[in-house]
Amino acid sequence: MVPRTEQVRTGRRGPALVHDCPRARPTQGVWYVPRVVTDSFLAPRSRPKRSYIRPPTPIQFPESAEMPETGQHLELRTALYLLVRDFVGPRGAVGSEQFVYWDPSDPRQCLAPDLIVRIGAAPGPFPTWKTWERGAPHLAVEVVSPSDASEAEWRKKFGYYRKSGIDEIARFEPDNSARPLRLWDRIDGDLAERSLEGEHALLCDTLGAYWYVQSDAALGRVLRLSQDAPGEKLVLSASERERAAAERIAELEAELRRR
Secondary structure (H helix, E strand, O other), X not given: OOOOEOOOOOOOOOOEOOOOOOOOOOOOOOOOOOOOOOHHHHOOOOOOOOOOOOOOOOXXXXXXXXXXXXXXXXXXXXXXXXXXXXXXXXXXXXEOOOOEEOOXXXXXXXXXXXXXXXXXXXXXXXXXXXXXXXXXXXXXXXXXXXXXXXXXXXHHHHHHHHHHOOOEEEEEOOOOOOOOEEEEEEEOOEEEEOOOOOOOOOXXXXXXXXXXXXXXXXXXXXXXXXXXXXXXXXXXXXXXXXXXXXXXXXXXXXXXXXX
């Protein structure tokens, strides 16, 4: 999505308002040790009683703004959010289209990614994400729609991502047959785009699973997770697991009837 001065948590486009626990990982090859921000570090500190020259003026950070979203974008975003939320489970916080704020003095500095994940954070719904309170998300995903597909729009938004502190970014453009997926990692403060060639090119470090672009009869290209790089071991959604279990039960019942 394009950064806007207004945005919808569950909706879509709008004028630009411009995610702990240590995760043990191998430190060789493509792996690295992520920054660890503990709960005690983020916890608010008590302040002694003082008087001030003028009363403090609270800064308002909007939670939503009303703008439309295409049906296809809603379906793609929701499917990805439900899949990742189920996959992460109690291991972290997962959100979709909430404002992410990184400057406590300027509510215009924000983004509303289609997906955010912070491993180690408390799961559950949250109205907005303020990085000075909860740390930056480890992962953000943008699902591109025709209204924000241009490189100029992306360069503008990418500038905000540089400021946000988010470690890993995925940009999924379902209508782009040549390059539907692009990935970036934060390295030494810079967001470096990955080459998508190589064994671990599609590995999402935050989730510990591989990105996989799959063709869907109804939606076209969809972004999935897989336990392997070729996409032969897809991470199933809750509904897919239920359907597979029902089919297996039906097979067993049919086998018993044949005996």
